[in-house]
Amino acid sequence: MRKRRAFGKWIFLVLMLVVLYLPILILAVYSFTDATQIGQIRGFSLQNYVTLFTTESLRNMIGGTLLLAFGSAAIATVLGTTGAIGAFYSKGRVGRAISTMNQVPVVNADVVTGFSICILLVVAFHISKDTYIPLVIGHVTLCAPFVFLSVMPKIRQMDPSLYEAALDLGATPAKALRQVVIPQLVPGIVSGFGLAVTLSLDDYFIATYTKPATFDTISTYVVNATKGAQTTIKTALWALSTVIFAVVILVVAGMNYHTARADRAREKAEKEGRAE
Amino acid sequence: MKFTRKSLGIPYAVYLVLFVVLPLVVLFYYAFTDGTGRLTAAHFIGFFTDPNALGTLFYSFAVAMVTTAVCLLLAYPVAYILAMSPLKYKSSVVMVFVMPMWINFSLRITALKEVLTLLEGNLARFPFLNAVVGMTYDFLPFMILPIFTTISKLDGALREAAMDLGADEKQTFFRVTLPLSMPGIMSGVSMVFLPAMTNYVVLDMLYNSTYIMGSLIGSYFAAYDWHSGSMIALILLGIICVFTLLTDDEEAGAQRGGALL
Known part of the structure; x- marks a missing residue:
């Protein structure tokens, strides 16, 4: 009886995984054929991948998305990290005010964030979307609060006397x-940066309301492409989905390997520590 | 001026005032003025007396509530089974459940659309069902992760104590484990409910032409009607405020952050 129930649990988990991954996997299989619709049975073809990497509009869109993601994530990381350090040490009202303002884009709907930035910059202050300024500000506003949130716990964990010691020893x-504070925050900064990149890559709403008409991110491009009827582009996007899926798998596997190794190293160090 | 650690916060504080607070002020201004800059409550009254707009509000709530309920019913068992399992690399296994959210959502919905088209023939036949399926598919990982995190951190001794005091497995679950996992459920709910009210692209892509609250902003944006659009944004902001106060916990934000990485 007990065993049967345990078995049922695993069946449920496997079923959930199948549901989560099946659409992506089906698309991946079909991306290697010349079918224009899933369900058709056709031969093997790399045409979609050729289209993906040779069509100019697709290449520009992928490059633009990556540039935007890494650029705004870099700005957001600097702002969010310095902001978190500043907010932590300005105790009282100022610190609380920064944390509260930081929380607004986190809980707000992206539609509202994007629309309000568009209203401020484009409608009220007439800054042209073609300058990319509204788009970059929009994405930094989306990402920086999450960098702030991932750096903050590391600042809290830090030993406050280290900074004092550095000053006593003559450091400005x-x-x-x-040399003392920032190095200890590196894990938080790195995960904040990673988070910022993924948020920017996944964004549709902020980009729609703030981007120049000639510029597309993956999300805005895909959404527009599904409205059009161009099948070569449609199936090339299946290839894009497959490439992204492969990259995500590699990154996650790499991260897991890294943490597993770090865990093992820590366990070993602890054992040796006890032995002494 | 002498450099201190506090002054590091100045650029970000200025940034937040300029691009988080100021946009909301301007939003407020646009929502309550007309094209000539005169103060008016017309957009506010207009929304609450327009049966179409109220219908949209109602439909958004319906989609969001059903989506949240379905996500919760699917995510809780997944999170519970994984958190309680004797597996050694639990967090790696959870990663597998959460990984799809790093694939661009529009591509995932494209994939889902192809599968649904194959199954249903014509997507227009089941618009509400498709909306819920699409949103659930999109947001499920955001529900699994916070609940998993909360259950994994629960002190096993509490459950043992309940058992020792004579509770059976069911009672232990409903009176100990479930109440203690509420913080995780709450942050999961807050991460699913609001996007489900506003993410109109999922509906668009699945050929559901019914509006939700987000679509209203989109259509006013396309029509350059900044004043009506601002009013909708403001109403959404109000809903978000009430909702945040209800699910109230500071951790929700950090959780959303944690859930993503």
Whole structure:
């Protein structure tokens, strides 16, 4: 009886995985054929991949999305990290005010964030969308709060006397910050940056309301392409989905390998520590 | 001026005032003025007296509630089974469930659309069902992760104590484990409910032409009607405020962050 139930649990988990992955996998299989619709049975073909990497509009859109993601994530990381350090040490009202403002884009719907930035910059202040300024500001506003949130816990965990010690030993505050404080925050900064990149890559709404008409991110491009009827583009996007899926698998596997190794190293160090 | 750690916060504080607070102020201004800059409550009254707009509000709530309920019913068992399992690399297994959310959502919905078209023939036949399926497919990982995190952190001794005191497995679950996993459920709900009210692209892509709240902003944006659009954004903001106060916890934000990485 007990065993049967345990078995049922695993069946449920496997079923959930199948549901989650089946659409992506079906698309991946069909991306290697010249079928124009799934369900058709056709021969093997790499045409979709050729189209994906040779069509100019597709290449520009992929490059633009990546540039936007890494660029705005970099800005967001600098702002969010310095903001978190500043907010933590300005105790009281100022610190609380920064944390509260930081929370707004986090809980807000992306539609509202994107629309309000468009209203401010484009409608009220007449900044042309073609300058890319509204788009970059929109994406930095989307990402920076999450960098702030992932750096903050690391600042809380930090030993406050280290900074004092650095000052006592003659470091200037700027140097103490650079050489003592920041290095301890690196894990939080790195995960904040990664988070910022993924948020920007996945965004549709902020981009729609702030981007130049001639520029597309993956999301805006795909949404427009599904409205059109161009089948070569449609099936080339299946190839794109497959490429992204492969990249995600590689990154996640790499991350897991990394943490597993770090865990093992820590266990080993602990054992040796006990032995002494 | 002497450099201190506090002054590092100045650029970000200024940024937040300029691009988080100011946009909301301007939104407020546009929502309550007309094209000539005169103060008016017409957009506000207009929304609450227009049966179509109210219908949209109702439909959004319906989609969001059903989606949230379905996500919860599917995600809780997944999170529970994984958190309670004796597996050694639990967090790696959870990763497998959460990984799809790193694939661009529009591509995932494209994939889902192809499968649904194959199954249903004509997507227009089941618009509400497709909306819920699409949203659930999109947001499920955001529900699994916070619940998993909360259950994994629960002290097993509490369950043992309940058992020792004579509770059976069912009672232990409903009176100990479930109440203690509420924080995870709450942050999961807040990460699914609001996007489900506003993410109109999922509906568009699945050929559901019914509007939800987000679609209203989209259509006013396309029509350059900034004033009506701002009013909708403001109403959504109000709903978000009420909702945040209801699910109230500071961790929800950090959880959303944690859920993504």
